[in-house]
Amino acid sequence: MDKKFFYQPDLPTSVTCWSYTLIILSISILLWLEITVFQIWTVLVFLLFLLVSGIQIYFRQVEVRPDRVVLKTVIPQNNKVLQRSELFVSKQPHGCLLFKTKLQTYRIYLLPAARNKLYDLIQK
Secondary structure, eight states: OOEEEEOBOOHHHHHHHHHHHHHHHHHHHHHHHHSOSOOHHHHHHHHHHHHHHHHHHHHOEEEEOSSEEEEEOSSGGGOEEEEGGGOEEEEETTTEEEEEOSSOEEEEEOOHHHHHHHHHHHHO
């Protein structure tokens, strides 16, 4: 049975992605402040911000399968497939998990309860 957990990528990637997303929110706020009457453009840009935020949260998932761990990304072509036999996992502070393979190291952030569940599930 596959288990899924929501995650955020390593700190530099998260800061970059969420900064671009917050630019959309900033544009919405600026439109609202510049145009003092209710405009549909403000609502549309704010809905775009909500859509982009939802996409970033929903599509970033860690899927644990019996033989591998899949790090799903916003762009499906960039998914990372890690074989469990070659995977070393360690807990880091602040809800971070470190995945090490022979060639690559991945750092992801989860809620602390999800991090502990995922760590225990992978260590089985």
